[in-house]
Amino acid sequence: MSIELDSRLFQLKNELDDHSRVARHLGLDFERPIKSLGDGYPENAIALVGKITERILKQLWRHHNIPGDPGGKALNELIKGAQPYIRSSNVLDSLRDIQRLRNRSTHDGYEIADEDGLAAVRRLLDVLAWFSSTGSGILSGDVPKLAPEVAAKAEFLAGLYLTLGFQPVKRFELSRNTVYQLFFRERGLRSEYVELLLSRNVDDVVQVLEATDGELLQTRLPKLTRFLILEENGISHAPSPLGGDYRVLTYDRFMDAFVDLDRHLADIVGAYPQLLETGRLTVSGDLLTTDERTGEQQISRVGAADQLLDEVAASGGNLLIVGRSGSGKTTLLKRLVARSATASRRRYRFYFDMSLKLPDEEFRDFVTRILTPYMAVEGAYVFEVFHYFARSGSVLCALDGIDEAVPSMTQAGFLELFTEIAQVLSAESAVITTSRVSFLEDSPQVRRLLDGTALVSEKLVQQLHAQGVNPMLVPRFSALRLHDVTVSASPLEVRLADNLDLDRSRGLPHLADLAGQHISHVAGAAGLASALPSITAYFGSAFLRGRTVFTFVDLVNDLGIELFDGGRLTHEAFRLRALFRLAGPSAVALVHSAYQELLAAEFLRDPANREAVLGASPRLTEQVREFLHRRSRQESAADDCVLPAGVYLVGLSHHLMLRRVERPVRFDRFPVTVRRYNRFLEAVRHHGSHQWDHPDKPEEYSHEPWQERLKVQEYFTDPAYENHPAVCVNYWSAYAFARFEGKRLPTSLEWEAAARGADGRLFPWGDEIDLDIVSSADSWSGRALITYEAWREELDRGRLSQGMPCPVDAHPGNVSPFGIREMAGNVWEITGTVLDDLNEVVICGGSYDNPYRALQSSSKGLARRRGCSNAIGFRCVEEL
Numbered sequence: 001m002s003i004e005l006d007s008r009l010f011q012l013k014n015e016l017d018d019h020s021r022v023a024r025h026l027g028l029d030f031e032r033p034i035k036s037l038g039d040g041y042p043e044n045a046i047a048l049v050g051k052i053t054e055r056i057l058k059q060l061w062r063h064h065n066i067p068g069d070p071g072g073k074a075l076n077e078l079i080k081g082a083q084p085y086i087r088s089s090n091v092l093d094s095l096r097d098i099q100r101l102r103n104r105s106t107h108d109g110y111e112i113a114d115e116d117g118l119a120a121v122r123r124l125l126d127v128l129a130w131f132s133s134t135g136s137g138i139l140s141g142d143v144p145k146l147a148p149e150v151a152a153k154a155e156f157l158a159g160l161y162l163t164l165g166f167q168p169v170k171r172f173e174l175s176r177n178t179v180y181q182l183f184f185r186e187r188g189l190r191s192e193y194v195e196l197l198l199s200r201n202v203d204d205v206v207q208v209l210e211a212t213d214g215e216l217l218q219t220r221l222p223k224l225t226r227f228l229i230l231e232e233n234g235i236s237h238a239p240s241p242l243g244g245d246y247r248v249l250t251y252d253r254f255m256d257a258f259v260d261l262d263r264h265l266a267d268i269v270g271a272y273p274q275l276l277e278t279g280r281l282t283v284s285g286d287l288l289t290t291d292e293r294t295g296e297q298q299i300s301r302v303g304a305a306d307q308l309l310d311e312v313a314a315s316g317g318n319l320l321i322v323g324r325s326g327s328g329k330t331t332l333l334k335r336l337v338a339r340s341a342t343a344s345r346r347r348y349r350f351y352f353d354m355s356l357k358l359p360d361e362e363f364r365d366f367v368t369r370i371l372t373p374y375m376a377v378e379g380a381y382v383f384e385v386f387h388y389f390a391r392s393g394s395v396l397c398a399l400d401g402i403d404e405a406v407p408s409m410t411q412a413g414f415l416e417l418f419t420e421i422a423q424v425l426s427a428e429s430a431v432i433t434t435s436r437v438s439f440l441e442d443s444p445q446v447r448r449l450l451d452g453t454a455l456v457s458e459k460l461v462q463q464l465h466a467q468g469v470n471p472m473l474v475p476r477f478s479a480l481r482l483h484d485v486t487v488s489a490s491p492l493e494v495r496l497a498d499n500l501d502l503d504r505s506r507g508l509p510h511l512a513d514l515a516g517q518h519i520s521h522v523a524g525a526a527g528l529a530s531a532l533p534s535i536t537a538y539f540g541s542a543f544l545r546g547r548t549v550f551t552f553v554d555l556v557n558d559l560g561i562e563l564f565d566g567g568r569l570t571h572e573a574f575r576l577r578a579l580f581r582l583a584g585p586s587a588v589a590l591v592h593s594a595y596q597e598l599l600a601a602e603f604l605r606d607p608a609n610r611e612a613v614l615g616a617s618p619r620l621t622e623q624v625r626e627f628l629h630r631r632s633r634q635e636s637a638a639d640d641c642v643l644p645a646g647v648y649l650v651g652l653s654h655h656l657m658l659r660r661v662e663r664p665v666r667f668d669r670f671p672v673t674v675r676r677y678n679r680f681l682e683a684v685r686h687h688g689s690h691q692w693d694h695p696d697k698p699e700e701y702s703h704e705p706w707q708e709r710l711k712v713q714e715y716f717t718d719p720a721y722e723n724h725p726a727v728c729v730n731y732w733s734a735y736a737f738a739r740f741e742g743k744r745l746p747t748s749l750e751w752e753a754a755a756r757g758a759d760g761r762l763f764p765w766g767d768e769i770d771l772d773i774v775s776s777a778d779s780w781s782g783r784a785l786i787t788y789e790a791w792r793e794e795l796d797r798g799r800l801s802q803g804m805p806c807p808v809d810a811h812p813g814n815v816s817p818f819g820i821r822e823m824a825g826n827v828w829e830i831t832g833t834v835l836d837d838l839n840e841v842v843i844c845g846g847s848y849d850n851p852y853r854a855l856q857s858s859s860k861g862l863a864r865r866r867g868c869s870n871a872i873g874f875r876c877v878e879e880l
Contacts, residue, residue, distance in 0.1 A: 009034050012121050019128045022139045026059060028052055033121050042117030043105040049120040050075055050102040053095065056127065056139060057082050063138045075099050087391040088159055089384055091130045094123040130162055145173045147200075153251055154179045154198050156392055157229065161194055163388045164381050169193075177204045198229045198251075205230075229254055255348050257376065258385060264374040268351045269338050283328040283491065285321075287312070288479040305332055308480055310339075313396060313430055321434040323482030325594045325623045326492025326511055329434035333398050336432070348389065349396040354405035355593055356583050359546040363420040369584075390424045397424050399433040404548070404593055408619065436623065437654055492592060499578075512630040515598045519579060526575035534559065535576075540603030543596045544618035551587045594623060601627035607758075610647035610658055620656035625649060625760045629767055632759035639819035641667045642880065648753035649760035652858050656760075661753050665877040667746065667820045670808040671829060672737065672874055674716055677705075677726035680737045681716075692739040694732055698866070703733040706868045711804050723807045725827045725873035731841045731865040734830045734874040743876035745832035748842040748860060750877065755824070755845070755857035757817030762856050764816035764823045773813035774825035775806045775848045776855055795849075803848045804870060824855040827873035830863070839865055847871035 016023075016030040023030050030052070036044040057078035061070040066081045073081070079095045086092055101120045104110045131139045146154065158168065158181055166183035173179050178199040185192050199205045205228065228248045249257065287301040287308045301308055305321075309332055312319045321329050337349040350371070357366045364383040375382045389395050399421065406413040414437070424431055496514040497504050500521060508514065523532045538559055542550070552569040565573040571582055579595060580588040590596040601624050603609050628649065645664045651657040684703055705716055705728040715721050715728075729737075738744045746754070755764045771778055780803040781794045794800050805827050814822050823829075828843040835842070840862040846855035849871055863872060 008118060009038055015125050019132055022128060026055055026139065028055060037114065037117045042114050043112040045117035046101050046105045046120045049098055049124050052124060053098050054078060060085065060138060087388060088130055088163055089387055090163055091127055094126040097123045129168055132168065145176060146179055147176050150177050150179065150200065157196055157198060160388060163384050164377065166194060175204065195226045196229060201230055260374045261348055265338055268334060283482055285480050285482040288481060305480060305482055306335060309336055312478060318431045319478050319480055321480045325436055326490040327482045328491040330400055331491050333400050333432065333434055337398050349398065351398045354399055354401045355548050356589060357405040358549060387423060390429045393429050396430045401593065402433050403435040403437045492594065510630055511594060512598055512627045515595055522576060522578045528575060536599050536602050539596055540599035541613065543600040544613050545616060546619045548596060549583045549587050549589050597621060597623045598627045600624050601631055604628055605632050607646055614647050614658050614660060618658060622653040625656055629759040629761045641669050641819050643667060643750060643754045643818055648756065650749065650752045650756065659749055661750055664880045665750060666880055667754055667877050668875040669819065670821050671725040671827060673722065673808055674724050674726050675722040677737060678716060680740050683740060689736050692736040694735045697732040701732055701866065703736060705729050709868060709870065711870050725805050725808055727805060727827060727870050727873050728868045730868045731830055738876040741876060743878045745830060745874065746877040748831040748833040748844055751831050751844045752857055754818055754820055755816050764857060765813055770813065771852060773811045774855055776825045776852045777849050778852045780848065800849050805848055827871055828861060830872060830874040841865050843872060
C-alpha cells in the first residue's frame with residue numbers, strides 16, 4: 001500500500017469515526033471498507049459500502065413509513081423510495097454514485113481501481129454527514145434537545161451549507177432554543193469557515209453567551225463568516241459578546257444573504273412596465289379543482305383572476321393558469337411575484353420566463369443562467385441552492401409560458417419538459433405555471449400516463465425517479481382557466497390599441513391585425529419599412545426553428561448594422577426596441593410570443609417558405625395556425641374542387657405539422673350519393689366486380705349495403721334518398737366504386753388538406769362556429785353540446801337516436817376553400833389510408849352523431865375495413 005493511499009485511508013477512517021454513533025445504533029462496521037482498501041481489494045470495499053448504504057436507507061424507509069417492506073428491496077429500489085424525503089441533491093447524487101460503483105464492481109470486464117473504492121467511501125461520508133449535521137436522529141437514535149421548530153430550522157441551515165460543499169465540524173445544542181454549528185470547506189489553497197448561531201430571540205443568545213463568556217464565537221479562524229439567525233423579529237441590540245465580526249438576520253430573511261430578490265423582481269417588472277398597470281382591465285376566471293372521488297375537474301370558484309390566484313398562492317399547492325394568447329396570464333403572474341415583499345407566506349418568489357429557455361438547454365442550465373446575476377454563490381451552486389430552497393418549501397416558483405419551452409408541440413414534448421421541471425414540481429413550495437395548452441390541467445391524466453406501459457410512460461417514470469420524485473406522489477395541480485374577454489378586448493389587445501391610439505369604443509381588430517399594425521408602425525417610425533420583409537422572414541423562420549432569443553451580434557450579422565443607431569450595440573440604440581424586451585445583457589426577445597408567432601405565420605404564407613422548412617420539423621403552435629388563417633383567408637380559392645400539390649398545415653392543435661401533397665387531385669364535389677352507388681351496384685350485377693375489386697378483398701364480401709344495419713330499410717330503393725350519402729358500405733366497396741368511376745379514394749392527408757386549405761383553418765369554411773351549416777349531434781339535440789359529458793348524456797338518454805344523414809347538398813355554407821361541399825359532419829368519409837397491421841382504415845370529418853367540436857377538419861377516426869355504419873360514407877378523387 002502506497003504512503004499516499006495510506007494517508008488518505010487514515011483521513012477517511014478519522015472522518016468515519018466521527019459517525020460512530022450511527023455505527024453503534026445501526027450495528028454497522030465502518031472499518032471494514034477501509035481495511036479492504038488497505039488489503040488491496042477495492043471491489044470488496046465498494047460491496048461493503050453498498051450494504052451499509054442499504055442499511056441506512058432501510059432505516060430511513062421505516063422512519064418515514066414508506067409503503068412496502070424494505071427488507072427484500074434492492075439498492076436502486078431503496079433509493080427511489082427514499083428520494084422524496086431527501087432534500088439535498090448532493091446526497092441523492094452520492095447515493096446514485098454508490099449504486100453505479102457497485103454495479104460496475106459486480107460485472108465482469110470492469111477493472112476496479114483503488115480510486116473507485118475511495119470514491120465509494122467518500123460518497124458514503126457525504127450521506128452520513130447530511131444526517132449527522134442536520135441534527136436528525138434517524139440514523140443515530142439520538143433524541144434532540146432542541147425545540148422541534150428550532151431543530152427544523154437548524155436542519156434547513158445545515159443542509160444549505162452541505163449543498164454548498166461545506167463539511168460539518170462542530171455542532172452544539174446550547175439550550176432548547178439555541179444551537180451552534182461550524183462548517184468548513186477547501187477552495188483550492190483557501191480554507192473557508194462558516195459559523196451559525198441559531199436561536200429564538202436575542203435574550204436567549206445573550207443568556208447562552210454570557211454563560212460561556214462568548215468563547216464559542218471567539219475562534220480565530222481564516223475566512224470566517226458569522227451569522228446570528230433569530231427566529232423572531234424585533235432586534236433592538238446585538239449581544240455584546242459577539243464583537244464586530246458578525247451578521248444578524250432573522251430566519252425569514254436569511255435567504256437575503258444568498259439571493260438579491262428585490263433586484264430580481266425589479267428587473268422582471270421593468271421588462272414589462274406596461275403590463276403591470278392596475279385598474280385598466282379586470283380578468284376573470286374559473287378555479288378548477290380535481291374531484292377526489294371521480295378524478296374529474298370541476299369549477300370550485302368563479303371570480304377576479306388575481307384574487308383567486310392570491311388565494312391559491314397563500315394556501316399552497318400547485319396551479320396552472322390557462323388562457324388564450326394575450327389573455328393576461330403573464331400580467332397576473334408578474335403581479336403575483338411583485339407582491340412578494342408583503343406576502344405572509346413564501347416571501348421568496350422566483351420568476352422564470354420559459355420562452356427564454358434555449359433549444360436543447362437543460363432546465364438546470366436555464367435556471368442557472370437566469371439566477372446567476374442575483375445569487376451570491378458560485379455559478380456551480382446556483383441551481384443547487386435554488387433547488388434546495390424549493391425542496392424545502394421556502395419559495396413560490398413561477399414558470400411563465402411552459403408551452404413556449406417544449407421541444408415539440410406534442411404530448412411527448414410536454415412530457416419531456418414536465419420531467420425536467422419535476423424537481424421543482426415535487427417540492428413543498430408552491431409552483432405556478434402558465435400555458436395556452438391545458439396539458440397539466442387534468443392531473444389524473446398525468447397519472448394515467450405514469451401508469452401506462454408505453455415507452456414514453458416508462459421513460460417518464462425513470463426521469464421522475466432520477467429527479468427524486470415518487471411518481472405516485474406527482475403533485476396535484478389546480479387550474480385557473482381565464483375567461484375570454486368578449487365585451488371589450490384582452491389585456492394584450494388593449495395595450496396594442498393604446499400603442500396605436502385606436503378608439504376602443506367601437507371594438508378592435510383581431511389580435512393578428514393589431515400586432516401586424518404595431519410591427520409595421522414601429523418599423524416605419526424607425527425608418528426600416530423597406531426592411532420589413534427581411535425582418536419578417538428572419539424572426540418568423542427563427543420561431544419555426546425554436547429560436548426566440550437573439551444577441552445583438554446575431555442581429556447585426558443577419559440583418560445589418562442599420563438596426564442600431566450610430567452602430568452602438570446597446571438596447572437603447574436598438575431601433576426596434578419597442579417590439580422587444582431584454583433577455584440578457586446583450587440579447588433580446590420579442591415583447592410577447594404572439595409577435596413572433598405572427599411573423600412565423602406571415603413567413604408561412606409563402607408556399608416556397610413552407611417548402612423550405614418542411615424537412616426541419618418546424619415548431620408550430622395553435623396561435624401560428626390561427627394567425628396564418630386570419631392573415632391568409634382573404635386570398636381567393638378556386639371552385640373547381642382541385643387540391644393543388646404543395647405543403648399544407650395539418651394535424652391537431654397540439655400536434656400541428658407541415659406535410660406535402662405530391663400531386664394535384666380533383667375531389668368529388670359531394671360525397672358519393674345513393675343514386676351514384678346504385679349505378680355501381682347495377683354494373684356489378686351485370687358484369688361482376690373483379691375488375692374493380694381490391695386484390696385483398698375477401699371473396700365472401702359482396703358490395704351490397706349491409707341491409708340489417710340501415711336505419712331506413714328502403715334507403716337504397718326509395719327515390720327520396722337518392723341524394724343522401726351512400727352509407728353502410730365497407731372499405732372494400734368504397735375502393736371498388738372509386739375504380740368503377742376511374743378514380744380512387746383520397747389519402748387522409750389529401751382529405752385534410754382539401755378541407756383546411758392553404759391557411760390551416762379549423763373547419764372547411766373557416767374558424768368561425770356556425771351550427772346552422774353542419775349536420776351534427778348539436779343539430780339533432782337542439783342545443784350546443786360543449787363538453788363530452790353533455791354529448792354523452794344526450795346519447796345515453798336516446799335523444800340522438802333519431803339522427804341520420806341529410807342530403808349531401810343540404811348545407812351550402814359547408815364548403816372548403818376549393819369548392820368541396822359537406823366535408824364537416826353528416827357522415828364520416830372513408831379514405832385510402834389503411835393501417836394494415838390493424839386491418840383498419842382512417843376516416844375523416846365526423847358525422848351527424850358527433851358533437852360540433854369533433855367536426856374539425858383535423859378530426860380522424862378508425863374503422864374496420866370490413867365494417868360499415870349509417871354514419872360512414874365516402875367520396876373519390878381523380879388524379880390530374
